Amino acid sequence: MKQNNRLKMREKPRVDLPNVKCRFLQLEPQEMRIIPAEEGSSAFRFxxxxxxxxxINSHGEQWVKGAFTDxxxxxxxxxxxxxxxxxxxxxxxxxxxxxxxxxIGKWISIEEDxxxxxxxxxxxxxxxxxxxVRAMLEHGTIDGFSISFYEPNPQDVEYMEGGKYIRIHRGDLYEITVCDEPSDRDARTTDTDLNRVKSMDDMKALLKGHGFDADDxxxxxxNFTELDEPPKKVESPLAWVSELT
Structure with missing residues (x-):
């Protein structure tokens, strides 16, 4: 059976700690958002x-939809x-x-989509x-997620492209952490969402932060909005004739 070196711990864990693998994963910008607190509640949600x-994370692992069904x-x-x-x-x-x-808190909902x-x-x-952590999330100082997962069974691991990366079809998590620096660069988090955009300057700053030329x-x-508008009705140059009859 082929040995999967990617799933080895980077060092021998202490016996009193869970034997799990820690992975920093990617998040697209704005895929983490702050949820306004419910009325009468001081709890901070995100x-x-x-x-x-x-x-595919920096350790060469890709999770398959359905991996966390159990x-x-x-x-x-x-x-x-x-x-x-x-x-x-x-x-x-x-x-x-x-x-x-x-x-630091609890996960009140964990779902696959x-x-x-x-x-x-x-x-x-x-x-x-x-x-x-709340202060850092609100300010955008920290912007990552990471998971700690138990090593999957060999039959749940699929080697892709000659072993360049693996797909994991079933997994179990010990914890999900809020972290400073995700190693998979697609997945950044941010507390800046559309609820914070109060002016055109706010919108331009948001777009610039994600690499867009805001003005363009x-x-x-x-231009798209103008094209979607129905064409204005053009009066016939002989319309006055019908008014005389």
Whole structure:
């Protein structure tokens, strides 16, 4: 059986930590957004895609739609919990501050759709680390997701293009983390969504931030709008004749 070196840990894990693989995944701009708090609630919510089917991450792995069907069903049945951390704090705290191992919130919705594994998260109100993460999310300082997954069974892994990358058809997650720097460059997150656009300057800044020539794009949109307008009725030069009869 072919050995999959990509799924090996980068170092031997401690025996008291879950034996999972951590992957920073890509998100398209604006695929993570801030959800306004419900009336009377101080909880901070955000959503985005923790996995995208079209993405091949920097470790040469691609998840297939349906890979998390069992996981989603187990979550709905109440037999499985996927945790939320900041920068894989449960694992990386040994290099930083032990307090970073705190769970910062909970995932209140995890579902598959045509794009990927869509998640809705809620930060724990009053928790100092969650408050720091919230500030960074709102300001756009941090802009990534990452997953920690258990090594899949060999029969659920498909080698593609002579082993250049693999497709994973079934997987299980330990946690989904909010992170600083995703390694798969397609997947960036941002808290800047259309609700924050209050003026033309805001729109231009948003477009420029994603590499668009704002003025050119806006002019193109205006041209499309003008083409969609029905043609004005042209009066016949002999219309006055019918008025006399």
């Amino acid at each position: 959503e985005g895609y923790a996995v995208k089917w079209a993405s 996981l989603v069903n187990a979550i709905k049945a109440g037999t499985k919990i996927v945790h939320m951390y900041y920068n894989h704090g449960w694992y990386n705290y040994r290099y930083t501050n032990p307090a970073m191992a705190l769970r 045509d794009i990927g594994l869509k998640v809705v998260g809620e930060l724990t109100p009053g928790l100092w680390l969650a408050d720091q 794009l806006i002019n193109r949109i205006k």
